[in-house]
Amino acid sequence: MDHLRDDAHAVEAALDASLPAETAWPARIHRATRYSLFAGGKRLRPLLVLAACDAVGGNRADALPLACAVELIHTYSLIHDDLPAMDDDDLRRGKPTSHKVFGEAIAILAGDALLTRAFELLGQVPADATADQVRRRLATIALLGEACGTSGLIGGQVVDVESEHLEVDAATLERIHRAKTGALLGACVRGGGILGGAHTESLLRLAEYGSAIGLAFQIVDDLLDATQGSSTLGKTAGKDVAAGKATYVRIHGLERSRALVGELLAQALDALAPFGARGERLATLARRIVERSA
Amino acid sequence: MDHLRDDAHAVEAALDASLPAETAWPARIHRATRYSLFAGGKRLRPLLVLAACDAVGGNRADALPLACAVELIHTYSLIHDDLPAMDDDDLRRGKPTSHKVFGEAIAILAGDALLTRAFELLGQVPADATADQVRRRLATIALLGEACGTSGLIGGQVVDVESEHLEVDAATLERIHRAKTGALLGACVRGGGILGGAHTESLLRLAEYGSAIGLAFQIVDDLLDATQGSSTLGKTAGKDVAAGKATYVRIHGLERSRALVGELLAQALDALAPFGARGERLATLARRIVERSA
Numbered sequence: 001m002d003h004l005r006d007d008a009h010a011v012e013a014a015l016d017a018s019l020p021a022e023t024a025w026p027a028r029i030h031r032a033t034r035y036s037l038f039a040g041g042k043r044l045r046p047l048l049v050l051a052a053c054d055a056v057g058g059n060r061a062d063a064l065p066l067a068c069a070v071e072l073i074h075t076y077s078l079i080h081d082d083l084p085a086m087d088d089d090d091l092r093r094g095k096p097t098s099h100k101v102f103g104e105a106i107a108i109l110a111g112d113a114l115l116t117r118a119f120e121l122l123g124q125v126p127a128d129a130t131a132d133q134v135r136r137r138l139a140t141i142a143l144l145g146e147a148c149g150t151s152g153l154i155g156g157q158v159v160d161v162e163s164e165h166l167e168v169d170a171a172t173l174e175r176i177h178r179a180k181t182g183a184l185l186g187a188c189v190r191g192g193g194i195l196g197g198a199h200t201e202s203l204l205r206l207a208e209y210g211s212a213i214g215l216a217f218q219i220v221d222d223l224l225d226a227t228q229g230s231s232t233l234g235k236t237a238g239k240d241v242a243a244g245k246a247t248y249v250r251i252h253g254l255e256r257s258r259a260l261v262g263e264l265l266a267q268a269l270d271a272l273a274p275f276g277a278r279g280e281r282l283a284t285l286a287r288r289i290v291e292r293s294a
Numbered sequence: 295m296d297h298l299r300d301d302a303h304a305v306e307a308a309l310d311a312s313l314p315a316e317t318a319w320p321a322r323i324h325r326a327t328r329y330s331l332f333a334g335g336k337r338l339r340p341l342l343v344l345a346a347c348d349a350v351g352g353n354r355a356d357a358l359p360l361a362c363a364v365e366l367i368h369t370y371s372l373i374h375d376d377l378p379a380m381d382d383d384d385l386r387r388g389k390p391t392s393h394k395v396f397g398e399a400i401a402i403l404a405g406d407a408l409l410t411r412a413f414e415l416l417g418q419v420p421a422d423a424t425a426d427q428v429r430r431r432l433a434t435i436a437l438l439g440e441a442c443g444t445s446g447l448i449g450g451q452v453v454d455v456e457s458e459h460l461e462v463d464a465a466t467l468e469r470i471h472r473a474k475t476g477a478l479l480g481a482c483v484r485g486g487g488i489l490g491g492a493h494t495e496s497l498l499r500l501a502e503y504g505s506a507i508g509l510a511f512q513i514v515d516d517l518l519d520a521t522q523g524s525s526t527l528g529k530t531a532g533k534d535v536a537a538g539k540a541t542y543v544r545i546h547g548l549e550r551s552r553a554l555v556g557e558l559l560a561q562a563l564d565a566l567a568p569f570g571a572r573g574e575r576l577a578t579l580a581r582r583i584v585e586r587s588a
Contacts, residue, residue: 020444029444029452080406085398104379105455108402112374112409113448119413120439123432131425138417138432145414150314150323154407158323161399 004047004281010060011046011067018068018121032102032110033117037075040093044285045070048185048213049192051281052206055272058196062133066140066191069118070184073144076114077153077184079107086161118144132197140191147187156180160245168246174215176246181221182214189213189282201274208271213286216264219257220292222247226254265290298341298575304354305340305361312362312415326396326404327411331369334387338579339364342479342507343486345575346500349566352490356427360434360485363412364478367438370408371447371478373401380455412438426491434485441481450474454539462540468509470540475515476508483507483576495568502565507580510558513551514586516541520548559584 015037022030046067053063082089082097084104089097099107122141125134146152156179163176189210193203226249248257268286272279309331316324340361347357376383376391378398383391393401416435419428440446450473457470483504487497520543542551562580566573 024444026444026449026452026456028456029449033444076406080402083399083402085402105377106452108374108377108379109448109452109455111406113444115406115409116439116442116448117444120436120443123435123437123439125432131428134425134429134432138419138428138435141417141432141435142414143417145410145417148410149414150318150320150327150407150411154323154403154410155320158320158400158403161403162320162322 004051004284007047007050007060007281008043010064011043011050011071014064014068015046015071018072019117028102028106029109029113032098032106033075033113035101036079036092036098036110037072037114039095041071041075043071044289045074045184045188047285048188048210048282049195051285052189052192053196054192055206055275055279055282056193056196056198056202057278058192058198062136063192063195065121065124065137066144066188066195069121069144070188070191072114072118072121073148073153074184076111076118077148077157079111079114081157083107086157115148136194136197139194143187143191143194147183152179152183152187156183164245166246168251170251173246173248173251177215177218177248178211181218182211185214185217186210205271205274209268209282209286212264212268212271213289216261216268216286217289219248219261219264220289222249223254223257223261224292225249261290298345298578301341301344301354301575302337304358305337305344305365308358308362309340309365312366313411322396322400323403323407326392326400327369327407329395330373330386330392330404331366331408333389335365335369337365338583339368339479339482341579342482342504342576343489345579346483346486346492347490348486349500349569349573349576350487350490350492350496351572352486352492356430357486357489359415359418359431360438360482360489363415363438364482364485366408366412366415367442367447368478370405370412371442371451373405373408375451377401380451409442430488430491433488437481437485437488441477446473446477446481450477458539460540462545464545467540467542467545471509471512471542472505475512476505479508479511480504499565499568503562503576503580506558506562506565507583510555510562510580511583513542513555513558514583516543517548517551517555518586519543555584 019033019037020030022034024030049063049067049070050060053060078092079098081087082092083099090100091097098110119141122137125137148154156176159176160180186207189206190203193206198206225247265286269283272282313327313331314324316328318324343357343361343364344354347354372386373392375381376386377393384394385391392404413435416431419431442448450470453470454474480501483500484497487500492500519541559580563577566576
């Protein structure tokens with residue numbers, strides 16, 4: 001747990017350095033990007049990147065740019081999802097959403113800026129980077145692009161928006177969730193592994209782990225939306241149900257949803273077995289994801 | 295000129311292959327991205343990439359992914375700029391804008407998808423790519439990220455949106471234009487040079503050329519907006535003036551604006567001198583940019 005705290009400090013410092021200062025031209029966009037990036041996120045995605053790099057015995061400094069990039073991308077996706085044309089949310093992590101504070105135009109541009117900066121960060125390597133380091137960096141860009149594209153993050157959001165007020169079956173729901181949430185979480189884990197120098201067998205194990213925690217994460221989100229109040233969530237509770245959105249709880253019920261989360265946690269921990277003690281941070285993060293629902 | 299026509303064919307084929315089929319899941323987003331990407335753009339940016347690669351004696355196959363990436367990014371920026379929260383345009387290249395056809399949510403996501411796919415494309419190299427090819431690819435990602443970020447494309451749009459109905463002086467106007475239009479055009483030229491294996495001296499010349507044509511392009515845009523009708527433009531004419539936006543014509547007048555364009559063309563052609571015959575495509579493209587205003 002202390003190791004994870006160290007990682008969290010390293011991530012905060014790196015995120016702070018990853019964006020221009022608030023006073024940089026043009027100031028308004030930098031106030032907006034920083035407002036959302038430092039709005040109290042738990043940094044789960046960056047911690048997964050670093051923990052995966054650690055699991056394969058890599059050097060965490062090599063993984064830090066990806067750790068920042070995934071948090072920038074996560075933040076962009078929240079800003080755009082909250083827009084009036086999308087989920088129309090006023091509250092995120094207990095604070096007014098970006099478009100409420102800065103207006104719609106700047107909120108759209110702030111999302112665009114975070115997405116762009118994420119890839120720019122990954123494109124920047126020290127002049128003395130080795131051929132291996134450069135090649136791995138490029139591989140994570142392809143991986144992240146795919147995870148955030150129309151078969152991943154964006155595709156999931158498209159279908160989520162389209163499915164409002166429609167009856168969605170269990171298979172479609174799983175597909176939405178795997179794309180919308182699972183793809184990026186999976187890319188964090190695999191990307192951290194790649195930057196850590198993982199071989200094929202380790203990457204497959206990391207992919208299994210990522211797939212299990214990705215789905216578990218979303219089911220826990222549905223459970224929280226169904227069972228907790230807005231003040232606990234820091235966002236409007238019961239919103240998915242009110243919007244007529246498909247959720248695990250709606251389709252499978254509370255008990256079955258909770259049982260599914262337990263099964264997915266067991267799968268995730270099982271996938272970590274070959275890493276021994278080095279997989280401990282990933283195991284802790286998997287438990288932390290599940291315990292949000294306690 | 296025939297060479298440029300060959301390039302244009304190569305670009306169209308590569309662009310078609312750069313996006314998932316319209317039927318790919320989820321179909322709606324792929325219809326939207328293709329609708330805007332194939333709406334009759336002149337492919338100036340991809341042609342600049344290939345021509346710059348050519349000027350330094352590079353292999354144009356190495357530059358083709360960047361040629362596609364810059365057109366995807368240009369298209370994303372048009373979709374987002376046209377949104378109701380931004381310039382609120384109904385017409386682009388004579389066709390209804392993305393949000394008019396697909397709705398605002400899908401238009402935002404289509405822009406996001408094109409931006410994401412641009413970087414994904416650049417991240418994908420053949421397994422047998424050399425260390426040099428990989429390193430150059432990574433360098434263009436950093437370059438493109440910077441050009442499209444808050445000091446470039448996005449920053450220019452931010453200030454453009456903020457400056458509506460404000461008096462803007464000549465220096466600010468140039469800064470907006472250099473960021474909003476010039477940065478990406480410059481990245482096309484420099485990026486094409488990098489992928490072609492250019493050395494520092496050639497890159498400096500390409501940067502000079504890019505800077506001159508970037509500014510010329512925007513002044514020509516202002517001239518067209520001021521002097522032509524909507525049916526010629528394929529978008530709402532006189533819109534910048536109606537919105538109270540600063541333009542070169544408004545600040546400097548028609549005659550001085552036309553003279554400026556001539557000076558910038560001369561600068562651009564001058565920068566190409568060291569490339570000899572290899573710089574011919576870039577020279578033709580510079581003239582083509584200026585002749586739009588004829």
